[in-house]
Structure formats: C-alpha cells, structure tokens
Amino acid sequence: MTSPFLTARRLDKTFVLHAQGGQALPVMRGLDLSLSPGKCLVLAGRSGIGKSTLLKMVNGNYRVSGGQLTLHFEDGELELSALPAHAWHLLRRDVIGYVSQFLRVVPRVSAREVVMEPLLARGCDVSEARARAEALLARLNLPERLWELAPGTFSGGEQQRVNIARGFIAEHPLLLLDEPTASLDAANREVVVQLIEEAKARGTAMLGIFHDEEVRERVADRLLELEGHMLLGGTDADRTASDHTSFRQTDSGESLS
Numbered sequence: 001m002t003s004p005f006l007t008a009r010r011l012d013k014t015f016v017l018h019a020q021g022g023q024a025l026p027v028m029r030g031l032d033l034s035l036s037p038g039k040c041l042v043l044a045g046r047s048g049i050g051k052s053t054l055l056k057m058v059n060g061n062y063r064v065s066g067g068q069l070t071l072h073f074e075d076g077e078l079e080l081s082a083l084p085a086h087a088w089h090l091l092r093r094d095v096i097g098y099v100s101q102f103l104r105v106v107p108r109v110s111a112r113e114v115v116m117e118p119l120l121a122r123g124c125d126v127s128e129a130r131a132r133a134e135a136l137l138a139r140l141n142l143p144e145r146l147w148e149l150a151p152g153t154f155s156g157g158e159q160q161r162v163n164i165a166r167g168f169i170a171e172h173p174l175l176l177l178d179e180p181t182a183s184l185d186a187a188n189r190e191v192v193v194q195l196i197e198e199a200k201a202r203g204t205a206m207l208g209i210f211h212d213e214e215v216r217e218r219v220a221d222r223l224l225e226l227e228g229h230m231l232l233g234g235t236d237a238d239r240t241a242s243d244h245t246s247f248r249q250t251d252s253g254e255s256l257s
C-alpha cells in the first residue's frame with residue numbers, strides 16, 4: 001500500500017461571520033481522511049455539508065479552525081494549517097492544483113495564455129508551454145478560433161474546458177476538482193475522465209466533487225460521505241469513537257450509491 005500524501009486529522013471548520021456580530025457557523029468537526037498518490041477520493045453528501053469548504057481549506061483559501069491537514073513528502077511533512085501566507089504561492093505553483101467550477105476571467109488574456117500560465121510560472125519554455133496548452137485545448141474540443149480570445153464571452157462549458165486545461169497542464173501531485181464536469185456534454189465529460197485516469201497513472205492524488213453519478217463511479221477509488229451529524233453530539237471531550245468517524249469511506253469496488 002502506498003503511504004498517504006494528504007491526511008486530515010480531526011479537522012474542524014467554523015466560519016466566523018464578522019458582518020453579523022461575529023456569529024460562529026460551524027461546518028465541519030473531527031474529519032479524518034487519507035489520500036494516497038494515484039488515487040481519487042470523491043467527496044459526497046448533501047448540498048451545504050462542506051465539500052467545497054474542505055477543498056478550499058486544502059487549497060489555502062479557507063483557514064483551518066482545528067485539527068491537522070498535512071502533506072507528506074519523502075523528505076518530511078508540511079502542516080498546512082500552520083503554513084505562513086507567503087508559502088501558499090509556491091505550494092500552489094508546484095504541489096496543489098485546483099480546478100474550480102468557474103473560471104476566473106482576466107480581461108485581454110487569451111484562453112491559450114490562461115492555460116499556459118501555470119507552466120510559465122514554473123519557468124517552462126514558452127514554446128513548450130504553448131504546445132502543451134494547445135494540445136489540451138484541442139483534446140477538450142475547444143474550437144481553435146477561440147484560443148486567441150479572452151474567455152470572458154465564452155459559454156459556461158467553454159470556460160470550464162479552459163479551466164480544466166489550466167488545472168491539468170502543470171501535472172501537480174495533488175489535484176482538487178470541484179465539479180469539473182458540471183457544464184460539459186457527454187463527449188467532453190469523457191475527455192475529463194480520461195485526463196483523470198492519466199493523472200492517476202502518473203501518481204497524482206485527487207480530491208474531487210462530482211455530482212454526475214456516472215463520472216463519480218468511474219473515477220472514484222473511494223467515496224467519503226460527509227454527514228450532517230458531524231456537527232452534533234457535544235464537545236471534543238465527550239465525543240465518542242463513532243463521532244470521530246462520522247463520515248463513511250467506501251473502497252473502490254463497493255457500491256458507491
């Protein structure tokens with residue numbers, strides 16, 4: 001068995017709503033997870049349960065309120081909950097890739113440049129970055145006439161494909177996928193499934209949210225079911241063993257329904 005690349009131990013998240021008198025909104029309590037290289041762990045659970053929040057904590061967009069979120073490298077560990085702000089830039093450049101549901105559009109930056117950017121940020125040669133970006137855009141069936149244009153006017157599905165190409169191009173060892181197939185037709189969903197399978201084969205660890213059942217069943221090695229009762233049942237001191245595992249992990253091969 002491969003040793004895990006990402007682990008969460010007793011992870012808590014409480015939002016503090018400063019605009020509403022500092023009201024606390026607890027979302028997650030005592031979450032444990034473990035994700036190995038070459039595996040895809042899919043998050044499930046009802047709307048609002050905290051799936052995107054978990055991805056955003058791993059990506060450093062949201063602060064961890066309690067517990068540990070740790071990356072394990074051959075030469076040591078990196079505790080994400082204690083990482084200084086300036087370190088996130090390097091981590092996102094080299095280690096953590098994030099395909100969000102919506103593309104962040106920058107005026108006058110072409111689709112091709114949006115996709116090339118993660119490679120250029122690492123010092124990759126421009127012609128190589130350009131060739132790899134074009135190959136991905138072509139695989140994702142984005143018409144060539146759009147490559148030169150800024151994606152602001154693209155359809156939802158076209159923007160999502162630019163976002164997917166940008167997310168996969170740099171081959172980060174950890175990839176966070178927030179509904180990457182939500183606006184795609186069947187042919188392009190198939191391309192994304194293939195990209196995920198290729199990423200697994202090169203050892204990428206993936207944490208994803210997929211509402212499309214068929215895609216989920218094809219890509220998930222394990223399912224992590226977040227459940228509302230994570231937030232019920234008292235304090236840390238009186239939490240029972242079952243509260244600690246108030247999420248369900250299903251191994252690949254078992255039914256995911």
Ligand SMILES: Nc1ncnc2c1ncn2[C@@H]1O[C@H](COP(=O)(O)OP(=O)(O)OP(=O)(O)O)[C@@H](O)[C@H]1O
Pocket residue numbers: 015025027045046047048049050051052053054
């Ligand atoms: N920045 C924020 N500030 C305050 N509350 C937030 C913030 N982000 C998320 N929440 C709250 O946290 C809870 C979990 O939201 P999240 O988006 O993680 O759910 P989800 O499981 O991904 O839902 P969906 O399946 O609908 O996308 C929700 O109640 C949401 O309102």
